[in-house]
Amino acid sequence: MKRISSPEGLETERKRILSARDPNKPCITVCTGTGCHAAGCYPVAEAFREVLKKNGIAGRIDLRNTGCHGFCEKGPLVVVHPQKILYQRVKPEDAEEVVSKTIQKGKTIERLLYEHPASGERIAREDEVPFYKRQRRTIFGDNGNIDPASIEDYLAIGGYKALATALLSMKPVDIIEQVKESGLRGRGGGGFPAGQKWESCRNAAGDKRYVICNADEGDPGAYMDRSLLEGNPHSVLEGMIIGAYAIGASEGYVYVRNEYPLAVKNLRIALDQATEWGFLGGDILGSGFDFSVKINRGGGAFVCGESTAMMASIEGYSGEPRPKHIHTVESGLYDKPTNLNNVETWANVPHIINQGTEWYRRIGTDGSKGTKIFSLVGKVNNTGLVEVPMGITLREIIYDIGGGIIGGKRFKAVQTGGPSGGCVPESLLDLPVDFDRLTEVGSMMGSGGMIVMDENTCMVDVAKYFMNFLKEESCGKCTSCREGTKRMYEVLNRITEGLGQDGDIELLEDLAFVTAEASLCALGGTAPNPVLSTIRYFRDEYEAHIRDKRCPAGVCKALITYRIAPDRCTICGRCQKACPSQAIEGKVKSKKPFKILPEKCIRCGMCYEACKFDAIEVV
Amino acid sequence: MIRFTIDGQEVQAEKGQTILPVALDAGFEIPHLCYNESVKPYGACRLCLVEVRKAGRTRMTTSCTYPVTEGIEVSTQTEGVLRARRLIIELVLAMCPGDDAIREMASELGVEDVRFEKEDKDCILCGLCARVCDEIVGANAIHFARKGSHREMIPPFEKEATTCIACGACVTVCPVDVIGMREDGEERTITRWKRTLKMKQCKVCGNYFAPWFQLEKFRQTANLPKGSFDVCPSCR
Numbered sequence: 001m002k003r004i005s006s007p008e009g010l011e012t013e014r015k016r017i018l019s020a021r022d023p024n025k026p027c028i029t030v031c032t033g034t035g036c037h038a039a040g041c042y043p044v045a046e047a048f049r050e051v052l053k054k055n056g057i058a059g060r061i062d063l064r065n066t067g068c069h070g071f072c073e074k075g076p077l078v079v080v081h082p083q084k085i086l087y088q089r090v091k092p093e094d095a096e097e098v099v100s101k102t103i104q105k106g107k108t109i110e111r112l113l114y115e116h117p118a119s120g121e122r123i124a125r126e127d128e129v130p131f132y133k134r135q136r137r138t139i140f141g142d143n144g145n146i147d148p149a150s151i152e153d154y155l156a157i158g159g160y161k162a163l164a165t166a167l168l169s170m171k172p173v174d175i176i177e178q179v180k181e182s183g184l185r186g187r188g189g190g191g192f193p194a195g196q197k198w199e200s201c202r203n204a205a206g207d208k209r210y211v212i213c214n215a216d217e218g219d220p221g222a223y224m225d226r227s228l229l230e231g232n233p234h235s236v237l238e239g240m241i242i243g244a245y246a247i248g249a250s251e252g253y254v255y256v257r258n259e260y261p262l263a264v265k266n267l268r269i270a271l272d273q274a275t276e277w278g279f280l281g282g283d284i285l286g287s288g289f290d291f292s293v294k295i296n297r298g299g300g301a302f303v304c305g306e307s308t309a310m311m312a313s314i315e316g317y318s319g320e321p322r323p324k325h326i327h328t329v330e331s332g333l334y335d336k337p338t339n340l341n342n343v344e345t346w347a348n349v350p351h352i353i354n355q356g357t358e359w360y361r362r363i364g365t366d367g368s369k370g371t372k373i374f375s376l377v378g379k380v381n382n383t384g385l386v387e388v389p390m391g392i393t394l395r396e397i398i399y400d401i402g403g404g405i406i407g408g409k410r411f412k413a414v415q416t417g418g419p420s421g422g423c424v425p426e427s428l429l430d431l432p433v434d435f436d437r438l439t440e441v442g443s444m445m446g447s448g449g450m451i452v453m454d455e456n457t458c459m460v461d462v463a464k465y466f467m468n469f470l471k472e473e474s475c476g477k478c479t480s481c482r483e484g485t486k487r488m489y490e491v492l493n494r495i496t497e498g499l500g501q502d503g504d505i506e507l508l509e510d511l512a513f514v515t516a517e518a519s520l521c522a523l524g525g526t527a528p529n530p531v532l533s534t535i536r537y538f539r540d541e542y543e544a545h546i547r548d549k550r551c552p553a554g555v556c557k558a559l560i561t562y563r564i565a566p567d568r569c570t571i572c573g574r575c576q577k578a579c580p581s582q583a584i585e586g587k588v589k590s591k592k593p594f595k596i597l598p599e600k601c602i603r604c605g606m607c608y609e610a611c612k613f614d615a616i617e618v619v
Numbered sequence: 620m621i622r623f624t625i626d627g628q629e630v631q632a633e634k635g636q637t638i639l640p641v642a643l644d645a646g647f648e649i650p651h652l653c654y655n656e657s658v659k660p661y662g663a664c665r666l667c668l669v670e671v672r673k674a675g676r677t678r679m680t681t682s683c684t685y686p687v688t689e690g691i692e693v694s695t696q697t698e699g700v701l702r703a704r705r706l707i708i709e710l711v712l713a714m715c716p717g718d719d720a721i722r723e724m725a726s727e728l729g730v731e732d733v734r735f736e737k738e739d740k741d742c743i744l745c746g747l748c749a750r751v752c753d754e755i756v757g758a759n760a761i762h763f764a765r766k767g768s769h770r771e772m773i774p775p776f777e778k779e780a781t782t783c784i785a786c787g788a789c790v791t792v793c794p795v796d797v798i799g800m801r802e803d804g805e806e807r808t809i810t811r812w813k814r815t816l817k818m819k820q821c822k823v824c825g826n827y828f829a830p831w832f833q834l835e836k837f838r839q840t841a842n843l844p845k846g847s848f849d850v851c852p853s854c855r
Binding site for chain 1: 663665680706710735736768
């Protein structure tokens with residue numbers, strides 16, 4: 001491929017690509033995102049390839065491995081185009097039938113269609129499935145349509161058009177003005193106005209500037225940045241190149257976790273292609289602008305997602321934050337003006353350039369514009385990645401898109417914003433989700449993790465889980481964060497072990513105060529959120545643990561006993577088989593209900609899981 | 620000159636200075652452990668917290684790292700500052716309950732006992748030893764290792780610190796005095812870093828006065844002729 005050296009050249013190339021493609025040609029897309037990979041998508045894709053080959057129709061039907069579609073719960077996902085029929089939980093042996101029935105005869109296969117859990121109705125079209133229907137997939141939607149390793153696919157959907165517009169018909173200050181006007185706020189957690197950051201960086205004194213893409217997504221359960229980089233790496237790069245031009249940066253870094261091998265691989269492919277085609281390197285599209293991007297693989301420390309720690313890490317030092325009395329936009333990487341944005345923030349930029357601020361500002365709330373991708377996980381029916389307009393309520397996300405709580409159980413709380421976010425209770429389900437409202441209720445947007453918890457979740461145990469994560473991930477520099485998170489964990493741990501004392505809640509509040517107020521960076525600053533928000537909304541649960549030595553959710557092992565209700569026991573023996581410590585007495589086909597021997601019971605809960613008749617009680 | 624106030628009193632400072640040294644010079648008492656004027660401020664112990672009011676916004680920050688600017692209002696004794704300092708010293712005291720210096724400082728801040736399980740650490744992880752070794756000595760013999768509650772100060776790979784010149788700067792600077800140095804005949808040992816070096820004998824008095832390795836490094840660094848350190852400082 002010869003480098004494209006002008007916007008006209010780009011449009012000629014795009015026309016060539018599109019003219020060789022028939023929009024009505026059948027195409028099978030197989031989601032090969034992380035969730036579907038785990039569910040076994042590659043054998044499915046291979047099966048389709050063989051079926052097409054065997055029947056000699058490989059030339060007439062396209063087969064495309066795409067990035068994550070988002071509906072990970074139902075993977076492996078296959079979508080048949082142009083009708084956009086969604087097949088879920090597809091197995092390799094289904095490939096033959098999909099090709100012969102759906103593609104060749106236009107018939108849908110009922111058993112592979114999504115079944116509405118309430119009505120039992122089968123839904124064929126992807127965009128009619130409630131999970132997708134209520135979303136607004138501006139940033140994430142293209143993931144399902146393109147092969148992330150193909151720059152031609154990206155160009156076919158209008159890729160690098162925004163770059164051509166920006167470089168050749170906009171001045172850097174105009175771009176900054178447009179991003180400022182759009183209201184775009186940083187998607188990595190802080191929610192700082194992106195345009196304002198760009199402007200400060202552009203105006204900072206210095207001859208060399210850097211831009212960084214923060215792809216060090218480390219929150220447990222969050223994988224939206226990963227999926228975006230894996231599924232549509234060019235969109236992130238395009239945003240970065242536009243940003244670099246606006247800011248006046250000549251070099252960029254993508255700091256991506258090494259635990260994301262596919263993201264690293266696809267990004268590397270995209271970088272090579274973009275350089276080869278002339279979207280990176282010298283004199284981009286004949287504009288005279290030079291820009292190159294390097295990949296920096298992170299070693300997996302959560303704190304490296306903090307901007308100054310990340311810059312230290314890129315420089316080869318250990319990932320420790322430094323004071324920001326002088327902002328990184330003035331003195332960042334190698335002490336040069338540096339603009340850092342998150343993956344999703346960069347991916348918003350081409351859309352803002354292409355469709356304008358008017359369009360962008362119509363999405364979202366007064367203070368938070370645009371859409372946000374959330375990773376919806378936990379005790380919710382439809383786990384996956386969802387992109388929604390800012391301002392949508394938690395209820396809509398969890399019930400309409402997420403399909404409600406698994407097993408029809410009662411919703412208890414949703415933890416938003418990653419490990420240092422907070423738990424939002426049922427009474428706030430109608431809260432519109434945006435940066436400011438989440439902060440008001442003691443949680444935060446963070447990078448967009450959303451962990452749904454049901455009635456069987458112990459909130460003290462949840463706070464302990466997150467505090468354990470944070471005490472390990474604190475860099476350890478500040479006494480208040482290192483010792484504060486460690487001691488909060490110790491106190492929470494003793495409460496869950498039935499050793500809580502009067503005054504423990506106040507002690508936790510003291511520790512939360514010092515950790516948040518006295519620590520240097522945002523990790524310490526937000527680390528107490530899981531503790532403070534659970535005390536705020538679930539204080540009674542803490543008190544039950546401390547005073548009554550009782551875990552109301554039946555989770556904390558030291559505070560519960562398992563018992564078999566004799567009237568419900570069917571003497572089937574399942575519990576006895578499941579018990580690893582021979583703690584269940586009884587004989588199958590006898591007339592005596594089974595009984596748990598408290599002295600032998602290790603409270604592992606295996607019997608509880610095994611019993612089909614709800615005969616095991618937690619008291 | 621930059622003018623600002625500390626607890627209502629007007630003070631002056633040079634551009635580039637941070638609050639703590641200016642406050643200490645002016646006679647304000649601000650507790651601190653990881654600050655030493657000979658090295659760059661680091662902000663690890665967090666004890667020197669103060670409240671800074673700037674452009675209508677008040678925030679708590681470490682005075683050792685905060686660069687002074689015109690007109691800021693610094694408060695060293697607010698309720699929040701005192702509460703945070705007491706909690707920090709309680710956390711440090713729980714780490715090193717056996718340390719006299721820490722006990723004394725805690726007592727001064729009104730903390731006599733801790734509400735946590737006591738550990739038996741000695742190092743408070745202030746990082747002064749490593750900063751002196753890097754910035755002043757240039758030997759870079761010790762470093763922080765690991766993160767979170769596993770953080771510790773060690774020589775590389777927990778082996779003998781092979782670039783250590785046994786100069787004892789770390790021994791001098793340690794605020795809790797836990798880096799031991801022993802001289803035994805012609806040998807000097809920095810016990811914590813497991814480093815033992817042979818010392819040079821003064822040509823005049825015959826006393827062993829400094830490790831060969833150290834003197835040689837200093838001689839080379841300062842580009843001095845051979846024999847520059849043949850005589851000990853007392854006899855020179």
